[in-house]
Amino acid sequence: MALPLARPSSAPAITLAPPDAGPRAAPQPRELPAWRRPFLWVLLALIVGIAAVPVIVGSAAMREEFFLILMLVIMATSINIIMGYTGYVSFGHVVFFGLGGYTAFFLMMKLQVHFVLAALVGGALAVLFAVVLGSAVLRLRGAYFALATIGVNEATRSVVMNVEPLGGATGMFFNYAIYGQYGGAKMALWLAYYAIVVVALAAVAASYFVRRSKFGLGLMAIREDQDTAQVLGISPARHKVAAFAVSALFPALSGAIFFFKNGVIEPGTAFHLLTSIEGLVMVMLGGVGTISGPIVGAVVYERLRAFLLTNPLFSALHLAIAGVLLLVIVLFVTAGVVGALRQRFALIRAYVE
Amino acid sequence: MLLEVQHVTMRFGGLVALESVDLDVDRGEIVGLIGPNGAGKTTLFNVVNGVYAPSEGRILFRGEKISGLPAHQVARRGVARAHQVVRPLNELSVKENVVVGACFGREQLSLRAAGAVADEVLDLVRLAEKSDSLSSKLNVAQKKRLELARALASRPHLLLLDEVLAGLNPTEVTEMLDVIRSVRQGGVTVLMIEHLMHAVMSLSDRVVVLDYGRKIAQGTPEAVSSDPSVIAAYLGDPKIAAQFLAEGEETPDPAAPADNEAAEPALAAPGDRR
Numbered sequence: 001m002a003l004p005l006a007r008p009s010s011a012p013a014i015t016l017a018p019p020d021a022g023p024r025a026a027p028q029p030r031e032l033p034a035w036r037r038p039f040l041w042v043l044l045a046l047i048v049g050i051a052a053v054p055v056i057v058g059s060a061a062m063r064e065e066f067f068l069i070l071m072l073v074i075m076a077t078s079i080n081i082i083m084g085y086t087g088y089v090s091f092g093h094v095v096f097f098g099l100g101g102y103t104a105f106f107l108m109m110k111l112q113v114h115f116v117l118a119a120l121v122g123g124a125l126a127v128l129f130a131v132v133l134g135s136a137v138l139r140l141r142g143a144y145f146a147l148a149t150i151g152v153n154e155a156t157r158s159v160v161m162n163v164e165p166l167g168g169a170t171g172m173f174f175n176y177a178i179y180g181q182y183g184g185a186k187m188a189l190w191l192a193y194y195a196i197v198v199v200a201l202a203a204v205a206a207s208y209f210v211r212r213s214k215f216g217l218g219l220m221a222i223r224e225d226q227d228t229a230q231v232l233g234i235s236p237a238r239h240k241v242a243a244f245a246v247s248a249l250f251p252a253l254s255g256a257i258f259f260f261k262n263g264v265i266e267p268g269t270a271f272h273l274l275t276s277i278e279g280l281v282m283v284m285l286g287g288v289g290t291i292s293g294p295i296v297g298a299v300v301y302e303r304l305r306a307f308l309l310t311n312p313l314f315s316a317l318h319l320a321i322a323g324v325l326l327l328v329i330v331l332f333v334t335a336g337v338v339g340a341l342r343q344r345f346a347l348i349r350a351y352v353e
Numbered sequence: 354m355l356l357e358v359q360h361v362t363m364r365f366g367g368l369v370a371l372e373s374v375d376l377d378v379d380r381g382e383i384v385g386l387i388g389p390n391g392a393g394k395t396t397l398f399n400v401v402n403g404v405y406a407p408s409e410g411r412i413l414f415r416g417e418k419i420s421g422l423p424a425h426q427v428a429r430r431g432v433a434r435a436h437q438v439v440r441p442l443n444e445l446s447v448k449e450n451v452v453v454g455a456c457f458g459r460e461q462l463s464l465r466a467a468g469a470v471a472d473e474v475l476d477l478v479r480l481a482e483k484s485d486s487l488s489s490k491l492n493v494a495q496k497k498r499l500e501l502a503r504a505l506a507s508r509p510h511l512l513l514l515d516e517v518l519a520g521l522n523p524t525e526v527t528e529m530l531d532v533i534r535s536v537r538q539g540g541v542t543v544l545m546i547e548h549l550m551h552a553v554m555s556l557s558d559r560v561v562v563l564d565y566g567r568k569i570a571q572g573t574p575e576a577v578s579s580d581p582s583v584i585a586a587y588l589g590d591p592k593i594a595a596q597f598l599a600e601g602e603e604t605p606d607p608a609a610p611a612d613n614e615a616a617e618p619a620l621a622a623p624g625d626r627r
Binding site for chain 2: 220223227
């Protein structure tokens with residue numbers, strides 16, 4: 001049993017298996033490198049397949065509905081990276097949506113920047129903001145962090161409302177001539193749809209690779225016990241800020257696309273706190289800390305909301321019902337839909353993450 | 354010297370937890386750190402691995418000053434620690450816990466290489482079959498071994514063991530002692546806090562005694578256990594001290610004496626003077 005535990009780092013990593021280690025399980029599927037495991041590819045193919053339906057059918061109504069669902073998927077998936085993996089509940093996450101939207105809108109409207117470039121600049125700015133903001137507020141733990149993010153969102157909205165070049169409280173709106181360079185307003189709507197599909201795919205892929213990476217393992221260690229994680233060699237500040245930056249990028253891109261399509265941006269819709277709270281409900285509903293959970297949660301929540309809003313009996317009550325739903329999840333199904341299924345059925349566990 | 358603790362003082366407000374403590378640990382040694390409850394042993398560990406920055410004095414590790422560095426920087430330089438109160442990462446599997454140690458410790462391994470190291474270390478501490486369970490589902494003895502496995506997986510130069518034997522039954526203690534010996538044979542230096550006197554005496558090359566934040570003695574187990582100031586502060590009765598020493602010299606036999614087992618709980622915490 002003399003094992004060279006502190007051997008020089010140049011030595012191969014496998015030398016210390018004792019010869020009599022006994023039968024160990026054959027190589028498990030877990031050992032495959034992240035990008036070679038089928039789960040991600042199946043999931044992305046599924047999203048592409050479903051997203052292609054409105055394009056094939058040519059239905060604008062269906063396109064708009066799918067656009068909305070994909071936006072929610074992006075918000076929920078992004079919140080899950082900071083909330084589910086890292087354990088920090090970001091209540092005011094919509095601030096990145098608004099920031100990306102405003103930046104891109106301003107660039108497109110005032111400086112005639114191309115939509116794609118404007119969206120990327122909006123995303124970059126949101127990431128930068130997340131790094132600066134995260135360095136400060138991610139020192140806070142638990143409820144204090146959640147409250148701080150709400151404060152940041154409300155403060156940002158107030159600032160934007162008082163900046164005249166951004167249109168102040170009334171916001172900004174496009175001259176429709178802007179859509180000319182994209183082949184007219186109708187083509188621009190399709191362009192926005194393709195863009196949101198791409199961003200949704202990127203968000204899901206990012207969520208997957210973070211979850212399966214060493215970086216993600218560090219995040220989960222911090223979620224479980226930050227002090228222990230640090231004693232094990234993890235730099236909590238660096239990990240948390242990086243996670244926050246990743247989770248800021250996709251909502252910002254989605255905000256840029258949404259307001260490009262909308263043609264109008266105002267502080268009330270761009271920094272609407274309800275948007276991020278609904279994002280939290282979707283994450284909890286689908287399964288916090290899982291990859292497919294936020295997607296399932298976003299789809300189910302959107303369908304439910306659509307049903308309630310169009311139903312004369314419930315239309316005034318849809319937020320109350322969302323609140324009750326959250327309460328039920330928190331009290332009885334803490335793992336969410338995907339989490340509960342994973343706990344119940346071993347077969348699902350092997351294929352659903 | 355692997356570790357040099359030089360004139361370290363640690364104050365918390367008006368309380369002096371450590372007072373000008375000097376301690377050297379040489380490469381390959383097992384050094385036992387003993388003393389009554391509240392003597393500052395765990396505080397000393399916290400200062401060494403960067404949880405606290407010392408109020409005065411400095412700490413050198415492999416010739417480099419590490420006092421004042423944050424805990425994760427100290428961990429990356431090759432200091433690993435098993436906590437007295439076990440702290441598994443509950444919602445992660447046993448293997449993932451150990452992989453964290455290997456990934457972020459001294460060697461900063463990739464996930465894949467860390468997985469291989471984790472399997473080996475889990476074999477070593479006999480937790481291999483629990484590899485996929487959630488760490489929160491382990492019993493106390495298994496959590497202690499997980500704590501040790503996680504520390505070992507980082508391939509440390511120096512291992513800080515804070516009462517890894519506390520709460521284990523005699524069979525488990527014997528197993529753990531075997532593991533610690535094999536760790537040392539692998540070239541890891543060990544600094545251990547332990548109340549189980551026969552274990553300290555049989556394992557340690559040197560013993561350091563703390564009392565009220567001061568180092569009151571150090572030397573071979575024999576010298577320390579016959580030191581009058583140590584007996585007064587910690588061991589209490591010279592006859593019991595002699596008995597510890599005698600037990601320490603016997604090679605512990607897992608299959609053997611029932612009377613030894615019966616005696617152990619009484620000997621487990623001789624220093625609890627409160």
